Amino acid sequence: MVERNLKSNILMMKKLLVFTLIMFVFGYALVPFYEKFCEVTGINNLLQPDVLAKDNWVDEDRWITIELDANTRGLPWQFKSLQTSVRIHPGESVNVMYEITNDTDREISGQAIPSYSPRFLEKHLKKFECFCFTKQVLKPHETRQMPVQFVIEPGLPADIDTVTISYTFFELPGGASTATE
Amino acid sequence: MAAVHGDAHGHDDHHPSGIMRWVTTTNHKDIGSMYLWFSFTMFLIGGFLAMGIRAELYQPGIQILEPELFNQFTTLHGLIMVFGAIMPAFVGFANWQVPLMIGAPDMAFARMNNWSFWLLPVAGSLLVGSFFVPGGAAAGGWTFYPPLSTQGGLGVDLMIFAIHILGASSIMGSINIITTILNMRAPGMTLMKMPMFVWTWLITAYLLVLVMPVLAGVVTMLLTDRHFGTSFFNAAGGGDPVMFQHIFWFFGHPEVYIMILPAFGIVSEIIPTFSRKPLFGYSSMVYATASIAILSCVVWAHHMFTAGMPAVGQLFFMYATMLIAVPTAVKVFNWTATMWRGSMTFETPMLFAIGFIFLFVIGGFSGVICAIVPIDIQVQDTYYVIAHFHYVLVSGALFSLFAGAYYWMPKWTGNMYNETLGKWHFWLSMFFFNLTFFVQHFLGLAGMPRRIPDYNLQFADFNMISSIGAFGFGLTQLLFLYIMISCIRGGEKAADKPWDGATTLEWTHLPCPAPYHSFEKPPIVK
Numbered sequence: 001m002v003e004r005n006l007k008s009n010i011l012m013m014k015k016l017l018v019f020t021l022i023m024f025v026f027g028y029a030l031v032p033f034y035e036k037f038c039e040v041t042g043i044n045n046l047l048q049p050d051v052l053a054k055d056n057w058v059d060e061d062r063w064i065t066i067e068l069d070a071n072t073r074g075l076p077w078q079f080k081s082l083q084t085s086v087r088i089h090p091g092e093s094v095n096v097m098y099e100i101t102n103d104t105d106r107e108i109s110g111q112a113i114p115s116y117s118p119r120f121l122e123k124h125l126k127k128f129e130c131f132c133f134t135k136q137v138l139k140p141h142e143t144r145q146m147p148v149q150f151v152i153e154p155g156l157p158a159d160i161d162t163v164t165i166s167y168t169f170f171e172l173p174g175g176a177s178t179a180t181e
Numbered sequence: 182m183a184a185v186h187g188d189a190h191g192h193d194d195h196h197p198s199g200i201m202r203w204v205t206t207t208n209h210k211d212i213g214s215m216y217l218w219f220s221f222t223m224f225l226i227g228g229f230l231a232m233g234i235r236a237e238l239y240q241p242g243i244q245i246l247e248p249e250l251f252n253q254f255t256t257l258h259g260l261i262m263v264f265g266a267i268m269p270a271f272v273g274f275a276n277w278q279v280p281l282m283i284g285a286p287d288m289a290f291a292r293m294n295n296w297s298f299w300l301l302p303v304a305g306s307l308l309v310g311s312f313f314v315p316g317g318a319a320a321g322g323w324t325f326y327p328p329l330s331t332q333g334g335l336g337v338d339l340m341i342f343a344i345h346i347l348g349a350s351s352i353m354g355s356i357n358i359i360t361t362i363l364n365m366r367a368p369g370m371t372l373m374k375m376p377m378f379v380w381t382w383l384i385t386a387y388l389l390v391l392v393m394p395v396l397a398g399v400v401t402m403l404l405t406d407r408h409f410g411t412s413f414f415n416a417a418g419g420g421d422p423v424m425f426q427h428i429f430w431f432f433g434h435p436e437v438y439i440m441i442l443p444a445f446g447i448v449s450e451i452i453p454t455f456s457r458k459p460l461f462g463y464s465s466m467v468y469a470t471a472s473i474a475i476l477s478c479v480v481w482a483h484h485m486f487t488a489g490m491p492a493v494g495q496l497f498f499m500y501a502t503m504l505i506a507v508p509t510a511v512k513v514f515n516w517t518a519t520m521w522r523g524s525m526t527f528e529t530p531m532l533f534a535i536g537f538i539f540l541f542v543i544g545g546f547s548g549v550i551c552a553i554v555p556i557d558i559q560v561q562d563t564y565y566v567i568a569h570f571h572y573v574l575v576s577g578a579l580f581s582l583f584a585g586a587y588y589w590m591p592k593w594t595g596n597m598y599n600e601t602l603g604k605w606h607f608w609l610s611m612f613f614f615n616l617t618f619f620v621q622h623f624l625g626l627a628g629m630p631r632r633i634p635d636y637n638l639q640f641a642d643f644n645m646i647s648s649i650g651a652f653g654f655g656l657t658q659l660l661f662l663y664i665m666i667s668c669i670r671g672g673e674k675a676a677d678k679p680w681d682g683a684t685t686l687e688w689t690h691l692p693c694p695a696p697y698h699s700f701e702k703p704p705i706v707k
Contacts, residue, residue, distance in 0.1 A: 005364060009289045012360040020352055020394050027398025027428060031413060034424045043491065073417065113416055119489075170417030173410060 046114065047133050050126040052151055058091035059154040066152070067164040068096055075171035076104050077138065082145070090154040098131065098167065099145045102138035109137040110169040117164040124156040125165075135172055204299070207291035208697065209276045212298050214593070216273030217586075219301050221662070223265030226309060228655050230258040235617075235651035237634050238644050251634035252320035253336070257308060259323025260340065263440070264347045265305050267578050271443040272297075272354045274585055275382045277593065279358060281687035281695060282376045284367025284704045289360035297353040304346040311339040322632060324429060327414040327422045331406050338407070341400045348397045355386035355393075362386075367686070369706035373467070376685045377460060380467050381446030384474045388435045388442075391478070396432040399425065423488050430481035438477040441541075441573060442470060444581035445512060448534045450685065451588050452516050455531035456523025457682035462515040469508035469515075476505045486557045495554045502552035509545055513538060528680075529603030533584035536611050537577060544572025547622065562632075565625025571618045583610070583661065590668050591675035592687055595694030598668040606664060609657040616650030 037043075066088060068081035078101040088094050102108055112132040116122050131146035138144065152163070197205060203215060233254045237246045246254060276294065280287055288294045311318040316334030319325060330337055362383045366375070375383075402413040403425075412418025414425045453460045460466065482490060482498040490498075516538055525531070547569040551557050560566060583606070590598050620643040629640045636644065675693040687695065690704045 009360050009364050012364060013290065013356055016356045016359060016390055020356075020390050023391055023394035024398050027395035028402075030395075030428050030431070031402075031424065034421070034427060038421075041491070111417065111419070168417075172418070 049128050049130075049133065052126050052128075053153070056091055056151065057154060058089050060089055062090055062154070062158075063087055063161065064090055064152060064156070065162045066094070066096075067162065068098075069164055069166035070098060071166065071168040072110075073168050073170055075108060075110050075169060077102055077108070077110065077169060079167075079169050088152065090152050090156055093128075093149065093151055096148050097145050098148065099143065100136065100138060100169070101143040102141060105140045107137065107139050109135050109172045111135050111172050112167045112169050115166045115168065117166070118160065121152075121156070121160075121163050121165075124153040126151045126153065132167060136169075205295070207287070207295050209280050209288045209291070209294065210593075210695065210697065212288075212294050213273045213276030213278075215298050216269050216276055216301075219298070219305070220266045220268075220270035220273060223261050223269070223305055224658070225662075227258050227261035227266055228658060230254045230261065231651060232655050234258060235648040238636070239648040240645070241636055241638055241641050243635055246634060248634050249317065249320060252322075252632065253312065253318040255632050256319050256322055256325075257312070260319075260343075261305075261308055262574075263323065263436070264344070265301075265308065267440050267574065267582075268347075268351065269301055270582050271382075271385070271440070271578075272351075272358075274378075274443065274447065274582070274589075275354075275358050278589065278687065279361055279379055279382060280365075281592075281691065281699060282379050282685050283362060283365065283370055284686050284690070284700045284706065285361055285365035286698065286701045286703075288357050289365060290357050293353050294357055297350045297357070300346050300350040304343040304350070307339045307343040307346070311336040311343075314339065324426075324433065325403070326429070327403065327406070327425050330403055331414060338404070341404050344400050345397060348393045348400075351389050352393050355389040358382055358386040359390070367700070367703040367706050373464065374706060376446075377449035377463070377466055378443070378446035381442045381449070381470055384470050385439050385442045388439050388474050388477070392432040392435045392439075395428065396436075399428045399432065402428075423485070426485050426488055427482065430484045431478075433484065434481040435474070435477045437570075437573070438473055440578045442474065444537070444578045445470065447581045447585040447588075448516065448537050449512075451530045451534040451584050452519050452538075453684070454588070454680050454682040455528060455534075456520045456525050458519055458523040459684070460515065461518035461521075462511070465511055466515055469511040472508045473505060476501065476508070480505065483552055483557070486554050487561050499552055499554050503549055506545065506549050513542055513545075528587075529598070529600060529607055530584045530588035532604065532607040533580050533587065536607065537580040537584060540572055540576030540580065540614070544569055544577060547572060560625055562630055563625035564621040564629045564631060567631050568618050568621035568625060571621075575618070576614055580610070583607075586665065588680070589687075590665070591679045591693050592691070592695055594669050595675055596668050596672040597675045597679065598664050599672065602660065602664050606657060606660050609660070610654060613650045613653035613657055617647050617654055618650070620647050620650075 039048075064087070065085055067085045068083060070079045070081050072079045078099075080099055082097040082099060086094060086096060100110075114130075114132055116125065127148065127150040129147060129149040131148065136144070136146075148165075156163075203211065206212060206215075233246060234251065237244060237251055237254075276288065279285075308318075314335045316336055318336040319330065319333055319340040320336070321329030321333060325337070325340065362375070362379055402411070405411040406413050406415055406420070412420040414420045414422045416422065449460055449466060480498055480502045482494060483502045486495055486498075520535075527535075547565070551560060551566060551569055587598055587603055590596070624640055624643050624647070627640065629636055629644075677692045678688050679693065680688065683689070686700075686704060686706070691699055
């Protein structure tokens with residue numbers, strides 16, 4: 001009786017340990033699942049170009065000021081936008097230029113992460129071309145000018161007349177390109 | 182009563198004496214007692230931190246704790262109370278009661294049981310010790326969201342290791358409990374004849390093995406983000422800090438049910454005993470517990486309504502959360518129906534159990550209010566949320582622990598506790614608890630944010646009331662300590678069945694105190 005009990009207890013323990021291990025792996029599996037989920041549903045879509053809605057139109061009666069901001073964090077680059085702000089009509093295609101310079105004697109790769117104000121601007125901002133879609137690799141003392149092309153949809157709430165688009169460059173660990181795959 | 186003494190035949194308790202008895206013990210009763218003492222110690226430490234928080238908030242302005250230290254106090258108060266006090270206390274109850282209530286001689290894996298306990302003091306000292314390392318303890322809140330937790334100092338690493346160890350301990354404990362319950366029940370005790378406390382623990386233990394490994398995973402990711410160059414939660418490296426919140430709350434929401442389901446079990450034992458009626462709707466209780474456990478796994482994002490989520494997601498998590506109110510209401514209904522026309526008496530365990538129902542319902546309702554997305558966006562991170570979860574954790578989980586301790590003390594020690602002092606303990610706890618936390622609803626609705634050591638003058642009066650209540654509540658718990666110690670040391674001898682409405686095996690088949698080795702020959706359950 002006792003012997004049989006011990007055997008079935010140990011079998012039970014093994015099953016539960018395997019289950020525990022599966023759940024530990026499941027915790028890690030949530031990471032690619034989360035990324036895939038965000039990609040499929042279009043939430044948090046930082047690296048893919050957007051598609052403009054077919055019924056887009058230009059609201060000639062309205063002006064929006066776009067302030068352009070550029071920062072670096074933890075990497076020795078000069079990063080600036082060539083205009084500080086642009087005035088546009090919602091719905092029209094806008095082209096702005098940014099410039100990065102590597103002041104050091106080594107090759108550095110960086111990734112830009114966008115940030116918007118107000119936060120819900122993201123829903124109305126359609127980007128077709130951006131240096132933030134891929135990592136940027138700069139040779140020593142190289143300078144590069146990069147365009148961003150986008151449309152702010154006319155659906156942006158009427159009380160908003162100024163928005164800010166900000167980019168921050170982060171250094172990627174040597175050769176690694178986790179963000180751009 | 183002949184049956185009562187059937188198992189009490191004299192054993193030689195051939196265990197080492199002194200400290201080595203406790204270090205080497207594999208006896209479920211010894212280990213249960215150690216769990217309870219450990220959790221009470223942690224409860225006092227966590228309580229000391231709470232007193233510090235309330236002392237700082239007694240008046241507006243910074244008087245006692247600098248903001249950095251205040252943040253460490255709130256963080257460690259949460260971590261210690263959740264992982265150090267409430268959870269081990271319930272495991273302590275499980276260790277003592279599960280074998281006694283199902284007629285098993287001991288836990289399934291006695292040596293592993295010893296190990297799961299002795300991991301706890303290690304983790305506890307890591308947490309407490311983190312106050313004394315450079316940079317101090319973790320200060321980013323008990324939920325340790327990045328980026329604060331990826332940036333903090335050595336204290337955060339100690340916290341991560343403590344959580345790893347506590348997780349390992351919990352998982353081993355749960356494996357032990359599941360195996361004991363499924364494999365070692367007395368002949369005749371079918372699953373649907375098990376006492377409710379055993380049922381709730383079986384389901385809780387499954388929840389633990391389900392989500393504790395996920396917590397272990399998420400803190401491991403945090404650790405590798407901090408020290409090994411990964412970027413799980415670092416936006417610059419392609420990670421996402423919001424993903425941490427999703428994974429954390431995938432653990433965190435079942436965790437709150439891990440802390441309340443055994444409480445439901447304790448209350449479901451006590452209410453029938455003192456109403457002298459069987460539990461109303463036993464099988465619906467079992468199904469309600471199971472459905473709460475299942476639903477608890479699909480509601481996690483209600484903690485993140487303001488973190489950015491599509492409206493569809495908010496709606497799903499809102500309705501799923503509100504759905505949990507249904508099985509919970511079934512339970513409250515059943516407890517009330519058990520008392521209906523019962524011949525009730527109001528000894529201390531019953532008082533705490535009724536206080537539990539009364540106050541837990543308040544906490545449950547404020548939970549439904551917080552589930553409503555537009556309201557949650559207003560009250561998130563305010564004192565309203567603090568009030569809500571202290572109503573379910575203090576007057577919920579903690580009150581049930583008090584109720585259970587008074588209820589089973591005669592079985593554990595063979596002595597009756599002091600009923601008069603017990604009643605004082607209840608009424609003082611009841612009064613001071615509400616004084617502390619009821620006013621926090623008003624503070625939250627008025628917009629006072631949590632985790633801030635200073636506040637606007639308009640909040641001054643309610644904060645002073647709340648702090649006075651907190652000091653009173655804290656002091657009252659020393660009375661509990663006194664009552665327990667004097668009960669262990671002596672007091673009126675308990676009859677073998679001091680509660681005449683009790684029907685479970687530990688009361689019907691064992692004397693008081695329960696012998697060191699019990700049910701070596703399993704009882705037959707009809």
